Amino acid sequence: MQYIVMDLEWNTAYSKKLGGFINEIIEIGALALDEQLQETKTFSVIIRSQVSKRLQSRVKSLTHLTNADISHGVTFREAVERFTAWLGDEDNTFLTWGDGDIRTLVKNCACFLELPEIPFLHHYVDLQKYCQSFTDAANSGQQLGLSAAAVKLGIDPDVYPHHRALDDSRLAAACLLCVFDQKRLSQAAHWCDKPFYERLSFHPYYISDINSPLVDADAFRCVCDVCGGKVKKEKNWKYSNHAFRAVFYCQKCDRRFRVSIQYKQLYDRLDVRKTYTEITNAPESIPVKAEKSEA
Ligand SMILES: [Zn+2]
Structure with missing residues (x-):
């Protein structure tokens, strides 16, 4: 050899x-x-x-x-x-x-x-x-x-x-x-x-249809990433920039945050990224926490 x-x-x-x-x-x-x-x-x-x-x-x-x-x-x-x-x-x-x-x-x-x-x-x-x-x-x-x-x-x-x-x-x-x-x-x-x-x-691609069978509905049920409590959805899920995005409000923490969920289909696995971004009055929001999981 x-x-x-x-x-x-x-x-x-x-x-x-x-x-x-x-x-x-x-x-x-x-x-x-x-x-x-x-x-x-x-x-x-x-x-x-x-x-x-x-x-x-x-x-x-x-x-x-x-x-x-x-x-x-x-x-x-x-x-x-x-x-x-x-x-x-x-x-x-x-x-x-x-x-x-x-x-x-x-x-x-x-x-x-x-x-x-x-x-x-x-x-x-x-x-x-x-x-x-x-x-x-x-x-x-x-x-x-x-x-x-x-x-x-x-x-x-x-x-x-x-x-x-x-x-x-x-x-x-x-x-x-x-x-x-x-x-x-x-x-x-x-x-x-x-x-x-x-x-x-194989060309990897992003899943943009929220009703796709590959999309896990549980991922869209969100809680506050600070207190773990219930949150109110202020803006519904919208797909932009390769991810589903929605805005939530936590009454207990009095904070607003955006959740982004991205599904990327690779040849042999689905790459899922869920990101929480704090919404402040500052001109730019910075991601505060990102979770990565593979399904
Ligand atoms: Zn909270």
Whole structure:
């Protein structure tokens, strides 16, 4: 078994054929690690873009790649063939920093190869999620960028300054080395089966219909969050800004507060957030208490 740490560079371009924007892959970089995490080989290829010949200035300044570099690249098909040959027959676990690269690869395989899945991907770990779970940002809800995570893990990201696909793979591999735990890593790994692709293409959405069967009526029965006593509803539930909102008055505390309840449907769970906001005469109200629960 080998670990493959992979990173992609891509350029966002408008495709007339697709009638929308696509992140077109312009470079694949990867390195292979054996089970003791020793680097065994590296891979790097530049891809000739088909949708747009011009790189975005953001991409140029980040990667130092030029339009000329890209024009000398190989086709996406050839890059995938070379990469597959480089991978060899050994079983592998792929690791990328966040699943953005995998989403992009799925779209590029669909667009340029007419393949519904990534042909060489069988076993996958989101390295960003995995590494972040070892840091103090584990439950923060924010997603650490590669450099920020490296700093938290005690690595100097400036040792890997170039932001080319192989350099970023090296930095990601260095992060993995800091927090390698075979058991936790295998728990974080997914088989790239049908549900894996369904999850990748799922777009989370907010529930805006108060009569939806997913909405729990009990959540809308509110008490005062200070005294726990009965409250009077002054303004009925209204949906705005992705949440149901209503205003309540507690006679005992002589205070008014707004309750917001947000239902966000994720692929495999419903995320429910209930927030109480004090209503004062001050121009801006600040949230005083937030509860988060998962159903
Ligand atoms: Zn009260």
